[in-house]
Amino acid sequence: MTNALDGFDVKLLAALQNNAALTNAELGEVIGLSASQVSRRRQKLEEAGIIRRYRAALxxxxxxxxxxxxxxxTLxxxxxxxxxxxxxxxxxxxxxxxAHTLTGDVDYMLKIVVPDLKALSHIINDELLPQxxxxxxxSSIAMETLKDDNLLPLK
Amino acid sequence: MTNALDGFDVKLLAALQNNAALTNAELGEVIGLSASQVSRRRQKLEEAGIIRRYRAALxxxxxxxxxxxxxxxTLxxxxxxxxxxxxxxxxxxxxxxxAHTLTGDVDYMLKIVVPDLKALSHIINDELLPQxxxxxxxSSIAMETLKDDNLLPLK
DNA sequence: TAAGATGATGCACGAAACATGCGAGATAAT
DNA sequence: ATTATCTCGCATGTTTCGTGCATCATCTTA
Incomplete structure (x- = not known):
């Protein structure tokens, strides 16, 4: 059982995390494989849990x-x-x-998305702090977002 | 031209950002609409840019x-x-x-994903600091990830 | 080196899902 | 009440998908 990812797999994963709306034929064109093979490899990658899910990015x-x-x-x-x-x-x-636990003096790092500052204030003062x-x-507010794609770097 | 999102749209977006692999028929079953209507609403949401893209989460x-x-x-x-x-x-x-610019004394916040600590060290010492x-x-390392779905809260 | 085994590939075809035209129903404005 | 606008589900032609199959490449073992 050979489970190592070859070049095709890596290219396929890269293409899919960029755009999962492409058809198998289009994907095949990009990475140089037939549609049927794309379908099969995709299935394997899904079963292996390497592809976790498909999502719409809003x-x-x-x-x-x-x-x-x-x-x-800080707790x-x-x-x-x-x-x-x-x-x-x-x-x-x-x-x-x-939400992650961190090394260092801060125990948890949360990324929070809300409609406005009032909602943020409510979460901090009425939900977090009373714990x-x-x-x-x-808390630090993100003024400008330079990048937010959460694409994994595929070697 | 009425562009307000109704309850169907919100439910549809919520379902799609959870699982974009569902068929229009399945989506319709979940939110109480026919497959054809799901297809149409989806198309509108895509054209309006509310659905940005479809992605595979790895x-x-x-x-x-x-x-x-x-x-x-800090600059x-x-x-x-x-x-x-x-x-x-x-x-x-x-x-x-x-990558975001922040309020407060720290200018930028980066979320970085790498294979190992050596790679992190390389990025910090050989790429960032020489700038x-x-x-x-x-830098603070995430020890445990409690949540990392990046799902938007839909009122 | 030969021979067998394992796995990957493209093609072809049946099945599934999709997009859209159409008429019916609902809602709002005149 | 009537017209206009919009949304709906149904039905259908088209696209896309998944899989059986024969071929080809690679690796193993004797």
Whole structure:
């Protein structure tokens, strides 16, 4: 069982994460393969979990989501229970697009997208800060987005 | 010309950003509309630019991309020319998934995805820091990812 | 080196999904 | 009440997809 990705696979993945609306024939034209082979390779990549899902990328501003912010959260007493609560809350919040635990003095980094500053303020002051575990919150608003494609670099 | 999104549109967008592989018939079943209507509304949403593109979401770890880091960059002398160079460089780097200018003391926030710490070190020390404009770089490695779907919150 | 096995490829064809014309129904304005 | 506008589902022609099959390349083993 050879599961290594060859050049075709890498090209295919690159094409698909750029534009998943292309037909197998068009993809084949781009990477130099027949449509049927594209179909087969695609299926394998999906089954292997390398292709996780297909998604429509929406325009935030067209939907009235004007504010993106990065919020660093520092927990106080690192009690297991409070931390668990915090994580559950954060992952359940639709405004939170990304949430990571970090090295260094800031424990969590959240990427938040909301319609306006009022909504951001509400999240920080009425949802995050009241949490028992939360000790300190530092938010920074994204003024200009230079890049936001989340495309993975394929060697 | 009425361009307001109704409930159907919102439901459709929500479904599509979760799973763009659904057929129009399946989508119609979910939101309570016929396949043909789904097709038409979809076309409109695409033409209006609300649906930007369709993308395959890949598994970073399956591709050997094990390290995600947030890198805050502070510029020194804010000369127009140096800043421009920095921005061009950053947007051209495939490892940079997101790049925003921020409010506060940190000028830029970069989200970087690379295979390993060596690659991260290389980017910071050999690509970012040598830039004339760059005064200070502070990087924080994401240890655990709680959420990374980048789904927009649809009211 | 020969021979067998494994896997990848393009072609062809049946099945599935899509796009669109059309008439019916609903809503709003005159 | 009537006309105009818009949205709807149905039906149908077209495109796209998935898979069986024979061929070709590569690798293994004797």
């Amino acid at each position: 325009d935030p501003e067209a939907l009235g989501l004007m504010v993106t912010a990065y919020v660093g959260v 106080g007493a690192h009690s297991r229970e409070n931390a668990r609560k915090f994580r559950n809350m954060v992952t359940a919040m639709p405004e939170v697009q990304e 028992e575990a939360v000790h300190h919150v530092r | 598994d970073p770890e399956a591709l050997g991309l094990m390290v995600t880091a947030y890198v805050g960059v 020194g002398a804010h000369s127009r020319e140096n800043a421009r160079k920095f921005r061009n460089m950053v947007t051209a780097m495939p490892e940079v998934q997101e 004339e404009a760059v005064h200070h770089v502070r």
